[in-house]
Amino acid sequence: MAYKDGPMTEAMYYILLSLLRPNHGYQLMQSVNEVSDGRIKMGPGTLYGILSRMEKNALIVLIEKESTKKTYKLTKEGRKALNKEFDRLNAMVEDTVRELEGGK
Amino acid sequence: MGKFVYKLRPTDYYKMGQFESWLYDMSAQGLHLKKFGLLLAKFEKNEPEFIRYRLDINSGKKYLAEQDIFYAQNGWDLVTHYGDFSIYASPESEDIPELHTDPVEQADSLKKFEFQQGILTVLSLIVNSLLAYSFYRSWDTQQLMDMGFNDWSELLLSIMLLSMCIGFAIDWYKLWSTRKKLLAGTAINHQAPWKTAIYLRNSYNVIVLAIAITMIIISILSIYRY
Numbered sequence: 385m386a387y388k389d390g391p392m393t394e395a396m397y398y399i400l401l402s403l404l405r406p407n408h409g410y411q412l413m414q415s416v417n418e419v420s421d422g423r424i425k426m427g428p429g430t431l432y433g434i435l436s437r438m439e440k441n442a443l444i445v446l447i448e449k450e451s452t453k454k455t456y457k458l459t460k461e462g463r464k465a466l467n468k469e470f471d472r473l474n475a476m477v478e479d480t481v482r483e484l485e486g487g488k
Numbered sequence: 489m490g491k492f493v494y495k496l497r498p499t500d501y502y503k504m505g506q507f508e509s510w511l512y513d514m515s516a517q518g519l520h521l522k523k524f525g526l527l528l529a530k531f532e533k534n535e536p537e538f539i540r541y542r543l544d545i546n547s548g549k550k551y552l553a554e555q556d557i558f559y560a561q562n563g564w565d566l567v568t569h570y571g572d573f574s575i576y577a578s579p580e581s582e583d584i585p586e587l588h589t590d591p592v593e594q595a596d597s598l599k600k601f602e603f604q605q606g607i608l609t610v611l612s613l614i615v616n617s618l619l620a621y622s623f624y625r626s627w628d629t630q631q632l633m634d635m636g637f638n639d640w641s642e643l644l645l646s647i648m649l650l651s652m653c654i655g656f657a658i659d660w661y662k663l664w665s666t667r668k669k670l671l672a673g674t675a676i677n678h679q680a681p682w683k684t685a686i687y688l689r690n691s692y693n694v695i696v697l698a699i700a701i702t703m704i705i706i707s708i709l710s711i712y713r714y
Contacts, residue, residue: 428561428562
Protein backbone atom coordinates (compact mmCIF):
# COMPACT_ATOMS: atom_id res chain seq x y z
CA MET A 385 0.00 0.00 0.00
CA ALA A 386 1.19 3.54 -0.68
CA TYR A 387 2.47 4.85 2.64
CA LYS A 388 0.50 7.80 3.97
CA ASP A 389 1.44 7.69 7.64
CA GLY A 390 -1.19 5.00 8.26
CA PRO A 391 -0.69 1.48 9.62
CA MET A 392 1.92 -0.45 7.63
CA THR A 393 1.59 -3.95 6.28
CA GLU A 394 3.63 -6.54 8.16
CA ALA A 395 5.85 -7.05 5.11
CA MET A 396 6.61 -3.35 4.81
CA TYR A 397 7.41 -3.00 8.52
CA TYR A 398 9.86 -5.91 8.50
CA ILE A 399 11.63 -4.66 5.39
CA LEU A 400 12.13 -1.25 7.01
CA LEU A 401 13.31 -2.98 10.18
CA SER A 402 15.78 -5.12 8.21
CA LEU A 403 17.07 -2.03 6.42
CA LEU A 404 18.32 -0.46 9.64
CA ARG A 405 21.53 -1.94 8.25
CA PRO A 406 22.12 -1.44 4.50
CA ASN A 407 21.10 -4.56 2.67
CA HIS A 408 20.34 -5.97 -0.80
CA GLY A 409 17.70 -8.18 -2.45
CA TYR A 410 18.40 -11.81 -1.63
CA GLN A 411 20.18 -11.00 1.64
CA LEU A 412 17.21 -8.87 2.60
CA MET A 413 14.86 -11.83 2.22
CA GLN A 414 17.10 -13.83 4.58
CA SER A 415 17.32 -10.89 6.93
CA VAL A 416 13.51 -10.48 7.15
CA ASN A 417 13.32 -14.20 7.98
CA GLU A 418 15.93 -13.84 10.74
CA VAL A 419 14.56 -10.60 12.20
CA SER A 420 11.07 -12.13 12.39
CA ASP A 421 12.53 -15.24 14.07
CA GLY A 422 11.64 -17.44 11.08
CA ARG A 423 7.97 -16.36 11.14
CA ILE A 424 8.06 -14.49 7.84
CA LYS A 425 9.28 -16.08 4.63
CA MET A 426 9.01 -13.29 2.09
CA GLY A 427 8.54 -13.99 -1.61
CA PRO A 428 10.60 -12.13 -4.24
CA GLY A 429 7.48 -10.59 -5.82
CA THR A 430 6.37 -9.07 -2.52
CA LEU A 431 9.87 -7.84 -1.71
CA TYR A 432 10.46 -6.32 -5.15
CA GLY A 433 7.10 -4.52 -5.15
CA ILE A 434 7.65 -3.03 -1.70
CA LEU A 435 11.24 -1.96 -2.40
CA SER A 436 10.18 -0.16 -5.62
CA ARG A 437 7.35 1.62 -3.85
CA MET A 438 9.37 2.59 -0.77
CA GLU A 439 12.09 3.97 -3.02
CA LYS A 440 9.47 6.10 -4.83
CA ASN A 441 8.12 7.28 -1.45
CA ALA A 442 11.68 8.16 -0.36
CA LEU A 443 11.55 5.86 2.67
CA ILE A 444 14.65 4.06 1.41
CA VAL A 445 17.46 5.05 -0.90
CA LEU A 446 19.69 3.12 -3.28
CA ILE A 447 23.28 3.49 -2.09
CA GLU A 448 25.09 1.00 -4.32
CA LYS A 449 24.38 -0.77 -7.58
CA GLU A 450 26.72 -3.55 -8.51
CA SER A 451 25.55 -5.35 -11.66
CA THR A 452 22.08 -6.62 -10.64
CA LYS A 453 22.74 -6.27 -6.90
CA LYS A 454 21.12 -3.14 -5.46
CA THR A 455 21.90 -2.11 -1.90
CA TYR A 456 19.41 0.06 -0.03
CA LYS A 457 19.37 1.90 3.26
CA LEU A 458 16.75 3.75 5.29
CA THR A 459 16.32 7.48 4.77
CA LYS A 460 15.44 9.90 7.59
CA GLU A 461 11.82 9.67 6.42
CA GLY A 462 12.01 5.88 6.52
CA ARG A 463 13.42 5.92 10.05
CA LYS A 464 10.68 8.33 11.13
CA ALA A 465 7.99 6.08 9.58
CA LEU A 466 9.47 3.02 11.31
CA ASN A 467 9.53 4.78 14.69
CA LYS A 468 5.97 5.99 14.22
CA GLU A 469 4.75 2.49 13.38
CA PHE A 470 6.68 1.07 16.34
CA ASP A 471 4.97 3.59 18.67
CA ARG A 472 1.58 2.65 17.22
CA LEU A 473 2.19 -1.08 17.69
CA ASN A 474 3.59 -0.48 21.18
CA ALA A 475 0.53 1.54 22.17
CA MET A 476 -1.68 -1.32 20.96
CA VAL A 477 0.29 -3.85 23.02
CA GLU A 478 0.16 -1.60 26.11
CA ASP A 479 -3.60 -1.13 25.69
CA THR A 480 -4.08 -4.87 25.34
CA VAL A 481 -1.94 -5.68 28.41
CA ARG A 482 -3.77 -3.07 30.49
CA GLU A 483 -7.17 -4.42 29.42
CA LEU A 484 -6.19 -8.04 30.02
CA GLU A 485 -4.73 -7.27 33.45
CA GLY A 486 -7.72 -5.12 34.37
CA GLY A 487 -10.01 -7.95 33.32
CA LYS A 488 -8.46 -10.42 35.77
CA MET B 489 12.80 -30.20 -28.53
CA GLY B 490 9.22 -31.44 -28.29
CA LYS B 491 6.50 -30.56 -30.76
CA PHE B 492 4.46 -27.41 -30.29
CA VAL B 493 0.78 -27.44 -29.34
CA TYR B 494 -1.51 -24.40 -29.60
CA LYS B 495 -4.57 -23.81 -27.42
CA LEU B 496 -7.10 -20.99 -27.16
CA ARG B 497 -5.79 -18.89 -24.34
CA PRO B 498 -7.95 -17.53 -21.52
CA THR B 499 -8.45 -13.78 -21.52
CA ASP B 500 -9.61 -13.54 -17.90
CA TYR B 501 -6.30 -12.28 -16.56
CA TYR B 502 -7.89 -11.05 -13.38
CA LYS B 503 -9.09 -14.48 -12.40
CA MET B 504 -5.45 -15.09 -11.59
CA GLY B 505 -6.02 -18.32 -9.63
CA GLN B 506 -7.91 -19.96 -12.53
CA PHE B 507 -5.30 -18.82 -15.02
CA GLU B 508 -2.42 -20.21 -12.94
CA SER B 509 -4.30 -23.41 -12.19
CA TRP B 510 -4.92 -23.97 -15.93
CA LEU B 511 -1.20 -23.61 -16.70
CA TYR B 512 -0.28 -25.96 -13.84
CA ASP B 513 -2.70 -28.62 -15.11
CA MET B 514 -1.31 -28.22 -18.65
CA SER B 515 2.25 -28.79 -17.39
CA ALA B 516 1.06 -31.87 -15.49
CA GLN B 517 -0.12 -33.16 -18.91
CA GLY B 518 3.29 -32.40 -20.40
CA LEU B 519 2.29 -29.12 -22.05
CA HIS B 520 4.74 -26.42 -20.98
CA LEU B 521 3.92 -22.81 -21.78
CA LYS B 522 6.26 -21.02 -24.18
CA LYS B 523 4.42 -17.95 -25.41
CA PHE B 524 1.14 -16.09 -25.57
CA GLY B 525 -0.27 -14.82 -28.86
CA LEU B 526 -3.31 -12.67 -29.53
CA LEU B 527 -5.68 -15.62 -29.37
CA LEU B 528 -3.56 -18.70 -28.74
CA ALA B 529 -1.11 -19.97 -26.17
CA LYS B 530 1.90 -21.91 -27.47
CA PHE B 531 2.98 -24.97 -25.47
CA GLU B 532 5.86 -27.37 -25.93
CA LYS B 533 4.94 -31.03 -25.53
CA ASN B 534 7.38 -32.78 -23.22
CA GLU B 535 7.51 -34.96 -20.13
CA PRO B 536 4.78 -34.13 -17.57
CA GLU B 537 6.12 -32.01 -14.71
CA PHE B 538 4.59 -30.16 -11.79
CA ILE B 539 5.38 -26.53 -12.52
CA ARG B 540 3.92 -23.59 -10.61
CA TYR B 541 3.02 -20.63 -12.81
CA ARG B 542 2.40 -17.16 -11.45
CA LEU B 543 0.89 -14.16 -13.17
CA ASP B 544 2.54 -10.92 -12.13
CA ILE B 545 2.10 -7.24 -12.87
CA ASN B 546 5.08 -5.61 -14.58
CA SER B 547 6.87 -2.91 -12.64
CA GLY B 548 7.14 -0.62 -15.68
CA LYS B 549 9.27 -1.08 -18.79
CA LYS B 550 12.30 0.58 -17.21
CA TYR B 551 12.56 -1.97 -14.40
CA LEU B 552 11.18 -5.07 -16.13
CA ALA B 553 14.56 -6.65 -16.96
CA GLU B 554 15.68 -6.03 -13.39
CA GLN B 555 12.49 -7.62 -12.04
CA ASP B 556 13.01 -10.69 -14.26
CA ILE B 557 16.60 -11.12 -13.04
CA PHE B 558 15.66 -10.69 -9.39
CA TYR B 559 12.86 -13.26 -9.66
CA ALA B 560 15.14 -15.70 -11.53
CA GLN B 561 17.78 -15.38 -8.80
CA ASN B 562 15.08 -16.48 -6.38
CA GLY B 563 13.82 -19.48 -8.33
CA TRP B 564 11.13 -17.91 -10.55
CA ASP B 565 12.05 -17.95 -14.25
CA LEU B 566 10.37 -15.72 -16.79
CA VAL B 567 8.20 -17.63 -19.29
CA THR B 568 6.71 -14.76 -21.26
CA HIS B 569 5.63 -11.13 -21.12
CA TYR B 570 2.38 -9.89 -22.62
CA GLY B 571 0.98 -6.42 -22.15
CA ASP B 572 1.26 -5.31 -18.56
CA PHE B 573 1.60 -8.87 -17.31
CA SER B 574 4.39 -11.43 -17.05
CA ILE B 575 4.29 -15.13 -16.32
CA TYR B 576 6.93 -16.75 -14.16
CA ALA B 577 7.44 -20.44 -13.49
CA SER B 578 9.07 -22.48 -10.79
CA PRO B 579 9.22 -26.20 -10.06
CA GLU B 580 7.13 -27.30 -7.11
CA SER B 581 9.60 -27.23 -4.25
CA GLU B 582 9.53 -26.18 -0.61
CA ASP B 583 12.92 -24.49 -1.00
CA ILE B 584 11.49 -21.88 -3.37
CA PRO B 585 9.10 -19.50 -1.61
CA GLU B 586 5.86 -18.33 -3.18
CA LEU B 587 6.31 -15.31 -5.48
CA HIS B 588 3.85 -13.23 -3.49
CA THR B 589 3.54 -13.83 0.22
CA ASP B 590 1.49 -10.79 1.25
CA PRO B 591 -2.05 -10.56 -0.27
CA VAL B 592 -2.54 -6.93 0.81
CA GLU B 593 0.64 -5.87 -0.98
CA GLN B 594 -0.41 -7.86 -4.06
CA ALA B 595 -3.79 -6.06 -4.07
CA ASP B 596 -1.94 -2.77 -4.37
CA SER B 597 -0.32 -3.86 -7.63
CA LEU B 598 -3.81 -4.36 -9.17
CA LYS B 599 -5.14 -0.94 -8.15
CA LYS B 600 -4.06 0.83 -11.34
CA PHE B 601 -5.78 -1.83 -13.51
CA GLU B 602 -9.02 -1.62 -11.56
CA PHE B 603 -9.11 2.12 -12.27
CA GLN B 604 -8.28 1.67 -15.99
CA GLN B 605 -10.88 -1.08 -16.39
CA GLY B 606 -13.46 1.13 -14.66
CA ILE B 607 -12.80 4.00 -17.08
CA LEU B 608 -13.04 1.62 -20.05
CA THR B 609 -16.36 0.22 -18.82
CA VAL B 610 -17.89 3.66 -18.19
CA LEU B 611 -16.79 4.98 -21.62
CA SER B 612 -18.13 1.87 -23.30
CA LEU B 613 -21.45 2.26 -21.43
CA ILE B 614 -21.73 5.87 -22.62
CA VAL B 615 -21.10 4.88 -26.27
CA ASN B 616 -23.66 2.05 -26.03
CA SER B 617 -26.25 4.30 -24.37
CA LEU B 618 -25.88 6.90 -27.15
CA LEU B 619 -26.24 4.19 -29.79
CA ALA B 620 -29.28 2.74 -28.05
CA TYR B 621 -30.86 6.20 -27.88
CA SER B 622 -30.28 6.90 -31.57
CA PHE B 623 -31.64 3.43 -32.42
CA TYR B 624 -34.75 4.12 -30.34
CA ARG B 625 -35.29 7.53 -32.03
CA SER B 626 -35.08 6.10 -35.52
CA TRP B 627 -36.93 2.84 -34.78
CA ASP B 628 -39.27 1.82 -37.52
CA THR B 629 -40.76 -1.67 -37.81
CA GLN B 630 -40.65 -1.48 -41.58
CA GLN B 631 -36.89 -1.03 -41.29
CA LEU B 632 -36.42 -4.66 -40.24
CA MET B 633 -38.20 -5.88 -43.36
CA ASP B 634 -36.09 -3.76 -45.70
CA MET B 635 -32.68 -4.22 -44.12
CA GLY B 636 -29.85 -3.86 -46.62
CA PHE B 637 -26.14 -4.65 -46.29
CA ASN B 638 -25.39 -1.37 -44.53
CA ASP B 639 -28.15 -1.88 -41.97
CA TRP B 640 -26.92 -5.39 -41.17
CA SER B 641 -23.42 -4.08 -40.80
CA GLU B 642 -24.64 -1.37 -38.38
CA LEU B 643 -26.68 -3.87 -36.39
CA LEU B 644 -23.70 -6.24 -36.05
CA LEU B 645 -21.48 -3.33 -35.04
CA SER B 646 -23.97 -2.44 -32.29
CA ILE B 647 -24.10 -6.06 -31.11
CA MET B 648 -20.30 -6.19 -31.06
CA LEU B 649 -20.01 -2.93 -29.13
CA LEU B 650 -22.60 -4.16 -26.63
CA SER B 651 -20.82 -7.50 -26.14
CA MET B 652 -17.52 -5.66 -25.69
CA CYS B 653 -19.16 -3.45 -23.06
CA ILE B 654 -20.45 -6.56 -21.23
CA GLY B 655 -16.93 -8.06 -21.41
CA PHE B 656 -15.39 -4.89 -19.93
CA ALA B 657 -17.95 -4.82 -17.12
CA ILE B 658 -17.33 -8.50 -16.30
CA ASP B 659 -13.55 -7.91 -16.20
CA TRP B 660 -14.04 -4.88 -13.97
CA TYR B 661 -16.19 -6.87 -11.55
CA LYS B 662 -13.71 -9.75 -11.46
CA LEU B 663 -10.81 -7.39 -10.87
CA TRP B 664 -12.72 -5.62 -8.11
CA SER B 665 -13.62 -8.92 -6.40
CA THR B 666 -10.04 -10.26 -6.69
CA ARG B 667 -8.67 -7.05 -5.11
CA LYS B 668 -11.31 -7.14 -2.39
CA LYS B 669 -10.37 -10.69 -1.41
CA LEU B 670 -6.67 -9.85 -1.43
CA LEU B 671 -7.24 -6.75 0.71
CA ALA B 672 -9.13 -8.92 3.18
CA GLY B 673 -5.97 -11.05 3.47
CA THR B 674 -7.18 -14.01 1.38
CA ALA B 675 -4.34 -15.23 -0.82
CA ILE B 676 -5.00 -16.26 -4.42
CA ASN B 677 -6.09 -19.88 -4.76
CA HIS B 678 -3.50 -21.20 -7.22
CA GLN B 679 -5.48 -24.44 -7.61
CA ALA B 680 -8.81 -22.80 -8.42
CA PRO B 681 -11.13 -24.86 -10.67
CA TRP B 682 -10.91 -23.43 -14.18
CA LYS B 683 -12.70 -25.66 -16.70
CA THR B 684 -16.22 -24.16 -16.78
CA ALA B 685 -15.12 -20.51 -16.48
CA ILE B 686 -12.39 -20.74 -19.13
CA TYR B 687 -14.55 -22.69 -21.61
CA LEU B 688 -17.42 -20.21 -21.16
CA ARG B 689 -15.18 -17.19 -21.66
CA ASN B 690 -13.48 -18.73 -24.68
CA SER B 691 -16.87 -19.52 -26.25
CA TYR B 692 -17.92 -15.91 -25.66
CA ASN B 693 -14.69 -14.67 -27.28
CA VAL B 694 -15.24 -16.91 -30.33
CA ILE B 695 -18.82 -15.56 -30.73
CA VAL B 696 -17.61 -11.93 -30.55
CA LEU B 697 -14.87 -12.73 -33.05
CA ALA B 698 -17.37 -14.40 -35.40
CA ILE B 699 -19.62 -11.32 -35.23
CA ALA B 700 -16.64 -9.06 -35.98
CA ILE B 701 -15.56 -11.16 -38.98
CA THR B 702 -19.14 -11.30 -40.32
CA MET B 703 -19.39 -7.51 -39.95
CA ILE B 704 -16.15 -7.01 -41.90
CA ILE B 705 -17.30 -9.39 -44.67
CA ILE B 706 -20.69 -7.61 -44.97
CA SER B 707 -18.95 -4.21 -45.10
CA ILE B 708 -16.60 -5.41 -47.87
CA LEU B 709 -19.51 -6.92 -49.81
CA SER B 710 -21.51 -3.70 -49.52
CA ILE B 711 -18.55 -1.70 -50.88
CA TYR B 712 -18.33 -4.00 -53.94
CA ARG B 713 -22.06 -3.94 -54.43
CA TYR B 714 -22.30 -0.14 -54.67
